[in-house]
Amino acid sequence: MPDVDVLVVGAGPAGAVAAWHAKQAAPGLDVVLLERDRAIGAPVRCAEGVGDAGLREFANPDGADWVSRRITDVIFQAPDDTEVVLANCGLGWVLDRTRFDAFLAAQAAAEGATVLVGAEATAMARNGDDRWHVRVKQRGVDEVYRARVVIGADGVETMVGRWAGLDTRVPSRDMESCAQYVLQGIDFNPNAIYLQFSNAIAPGGYAWIFPKAVGVANVGLGLVSLKADGRNARQYLDSWIARRFPTGARTGYTVGGVIVHTTINKTYAAGVLVAGDAAHMINPLSGGGITNAMKAGRLAGRVAAEAICAGDTSERRLAAYHQAWMELLGEDHLKYYRIKHALENVDDESFNNLARTVNKIAAEKRTIGRVFAHALIKHPQLIPVAARFFV
Amino acid sequence: MRRVTPDTIAVVDLAVCDRCGLCLPLCPPEAIHLELNVLTVDRAACTGCEKCVGPCPVGALAMVAYA
Numbered sequence: 001m002p003d004v005d006v007l008v009v010g011a012g013p014a015g016a017v018a019a020w021h022a023k024q025a026a027p028g029l030d031v032v033l034l035e036r037d038r039a040i041g042a043p044v045r046c047a048e049g050v051g052d053a054g055l056r057e058f059a060n061p062d063g064a065d066w067v068s069r070r071i072t073d074v075i076f077q078a079p080d081d082t083e084v085v086l087a088n089c090g091l092g093w094v095l096d097r098t099r100f101d102a103f104l105a106a107q108a109a110a111e112g113a114t115v116l117v118g119a120e121a122t123a124m125a126r127n128g129d130d131r132w133h134v135r136v137k138q139r140g141v142d143e144v145y146r147a148r149v150v151i152g153a154d155g156v157e158t159m160v161g162r163w164a165g166l167d168t169r170v171p172s173r174d175m176e177s178c179a180q181y182v183l184q185g186i187d188f189n190p191n192a193i194y195l196q197f198s199n200a201i202a203p204g205g206y207a208w209i210f211p212k213a214v215g216v217a218n219v220g221l222g223l224v225s226l227k228a229d230g231r232n233a234r235q236y237l238d239s240w241i242a243r244r245f246p247t248g249a250r251t252g253y254t255v256g257g258v259i260v261h262t263t264i265n266k267t268y269a270a271g272v273l274v275a276g277d278a279a280h281m282i283n284p285l286s287g288g289g290i291t292n293a294m295k296a297g298r299l300a301g302r303v304a305a306e307a308i309c310a311g312d313t314s315e316r317r318l319a320a321y322h323q324a325w326m327e328l329l330g331e332d333h334l335k336y337y338r339i340k341h342a343l344e345n346v347d348d349e350s351f352n353n354l355a356r357t358v359n360k361i362a363a364e365k366r367t368i369g370r371v372f373a374h375a376l377i378k379h380p381q382l383i384p385v386a387a388r389f390f391v
Numbered sequence: 392m393r394r395v396t397p398d399t400i401a402v403v404d405l406a407v408c409d410r411c412g413l414c415l416p417l418c419p420p421e422a423i424h425l426e427l428n429v430l431t432v433d434r435a436a437c438t439g440c441e442k443c444v445g446p447c448p449v450g451a452l453a454m455v456a457y458a
Contacts, residue, residue, distance in 0.1 A: 045411060122426055137427065157412035157425055170416040177413065177448045225445035233448035255448035257413025 004030040005308050006301070007134055007147035008113075009121045009160050011035035014276025014293035014300070015153030016104035017058060021301030022151075023111035026309050031113040032145065033105060034136060036120040036154075041101030045256040046290070047180060047210045047218050049193055052091035054291030058298075059103065066099035068212040072191050078355035079198035079348035086366060092193065094210045094218070095290070104294075124150065124163045130313070132271050148313050149304040151273050153297060156257045158278035164269040168278065172226055174261040176205050176287060179233040180220025182212065182252030186245045190214045197351050201240050203227035204344065205287070219245065222258055222287060227344075260284040262337045263330040268318040273300040281329070285336040292329055299324050397439025399454040401432045408451035414443040 006022045008015045011033050019033040037043070048068065052061070061067045071092040076084040109115050116138065124134040131146040152160025161168040188194065194209035201207050204224030211217045221237050228236070234255060241248065261280045267273065275281065276293030283292060303321040307313045361370050401423075408430050415423050422436035423443060432443075434457075444452045 120427065155412065157415045159415075162421060168416055169419060169421070172417060172442050172446060175413065175417055175446050177446045179448050228445070232445075232450045234450075254411075255409045255413075256411040257416075257446070257448075259416065 001144050001146055002032075003131075003146045004032045005148050006031045006151060006304050007121075007132070007145050007149070008033045008151045008153055009134075010153035010155060010276075010278070011040045011105050011115065011117075012101060012153060012155060012276060012293065013104060013290050014278070014281075014297040015151065016040075016101065016108050017294045017297030018151045018153055018273075018275055018301040018304070019108035019113040019115075020104065020111055021298045022305040023108065023113045023301075025302045025305035027112060029305060029308060031108070031111075032147075033108055033113050033115045034119045034121060035105070035115070035117045038118050039098070039102075040105045040115075040117060041098040043254060044097045044252075045254050046097050047208055047220055048095045048097050048212075049208075049210045049288065050093050050095055050290045051288075052093065054295070055093060057291070058294050059100075059107075061093050064103075066096050066103045067093055068096045069094040069190065069210075071193055071211070073189065073193075075189065075192045075194045076355065077194060077196035078352045079196075079200060080352045080355075081196075082352060082355040082359065084355050084358045084366075085192070085363065087363070094193070094212060096212075121154070121160070124160070126271070130271070147271070148308050149271050149273065149318075151275060151297075151300050151304060152278050153275050153293070153300075155277045156259060158274065160272065161264070161267075161274040161278055164272040164274075166264060166266055166269060166272075166274060168264055168274070168280070170259050170261055170280070173204075173224060174259060174284070175224070176222035176258040176260050177225050177233040177255075178205075178220060178222040178258055179237040179255045180218055180253070181237070181241065181248075181250045182216065183219045183241070183245055183248035184216050184251050186215060186217060186219070186248040188217060190217075198348050199227070200348060202236060203229075207237075207240055219248070220254075258282060258287045258289070260287060260337075260340065262333050263325065267322045267325065268315060270315040270318070271313045273304060273318055273321050275300045279325075281325070281333070283336055284333055285340050295328060296325055299328070397437065397457055399439050399441075400434050400437040400457050401439070401441070401443050401452050402455050403430050403432055404451050404453070405430065407449055409449055411448065414447060414452060417442050417446060 158168040202221040204227040205222035207221035275296040282289035
């Protein structure tokens with residue numbers, strides 16, 4: 001029975017950074033990072049967009065092989081395809097998650113963490129010895145790991161949280177159903193991400209084009225099924241692509257859920273911390289979760305390491321993680337969540353009008369500040385939409 | 392607490408399911424499991440609420456008669 005200090009379940013951005021920072025905070029600890037899939041980073045279930053500042057807290061994207069594309073512009077598209085171009089409005093990146101996630105896991109390994117792929121946690125229980133006993137299946141063989149702290153970074157399924165007795169359920173209205181193709185041979189501005197808002201195209205969410213290279217992009221959408229007309233996300237996406245990119249070659253495909261909720265009420269239990277998508281730490285307005293997950297992973301790794309070094313992994317001690325997260329981003333997400341729900345009442349005609357209003361500002365004067373000033377005057381209920389996308 | 396047997400319960404079509412896990416946190420009784428790349432609905436726990444059906448991005452979940 002392997003005895004470890006920190007067992008991290010899930011080697012996405014939250015888990016890899018948690019393992020990395022736990023080991024960095026306390027190099028003497030045994031830290032093990034589990035990945036269920038055969039390769040870290042694959043399959044990609046993500047549009048792969050990330051803001052520059054948050055990313056740089058963890059890794060330098062300049063010249064990195066895990067970057068697909070540097071992004072300088074954002075193009076909002078109204079339901080009637082009217083474009084609002086915000087040129088040079090901030091720097092962002094479209095990643096290659098297959099390489100980026102592996103890069104993060106390699107940082108954890110370089111600090112001395114053990115990384116296991118094809119290793120799935122299938123159950124865990126507390127056995128009265130102040131340790132979690134986690135059953136791990138690897139190549140068909142079950143092994144029980146004893147861990148002082150388990151960090152659940154297991155994504156939307158969030159089984160670690162469930163096993164620890166945390167309420168990780170999501171109301172239907174706060175789940176975005178997403179589908180995405182990698183499209184090749186399509187025409188768009190490769191320096192821009194595109195976001196289209198329309199109840200007919202992606203009710204309760206938006207459709208996106210995130211460039212991977214010239215002529216190649218992640219093209220997808222997320223919707224809230226309660227607002228949909230009975231079709232599923234893939235069917236909505238097929239309709240949108242048939243209209244916008246009828247000749248694009250579909251060379252990749254993914255589906256998944258993005259939880260646009262607020263952080264779960266309790267992200268910790270005795271010997272357990274939950275981070276990233278598993279704790280509903282996605283920005284509920286943008287649906288972005290990569291940097292949030294890394295920031296939560298860093299907090300979780302440090303808090304776990306310090307708790308173990310202090311000989312106290314009690315619920316009370318680990319509550320410090322929840323408080324730190326809420327101060328860092330969790331409180332902001334509560335605000336974004338309220339904005340998102342306020343925007344649900346905006347109809348397609350209002351979005352079309354807003355786009356035309358904003359386009360009256362000369363392109364070279366179209367700073368984010370001026371766009372908001374205009375929006376504020378004409379459509380006060382819409383101001384926050386664009387502002388928060390790169391947060 | 393005894394469960395009232397529902398008229399219909401959710402089933403998954405594994406030929407369509409993409410194993411994305413979206414439905415797991417939507418299930419109030421936590422009756423859906425994803426283990427070793429296979430999604431299962433626990434028919435003893437499913438309450439027939441249908442909350443998993445509409446959000447599935449590929450339409451892999453459907454309601455069928457319990458019996």
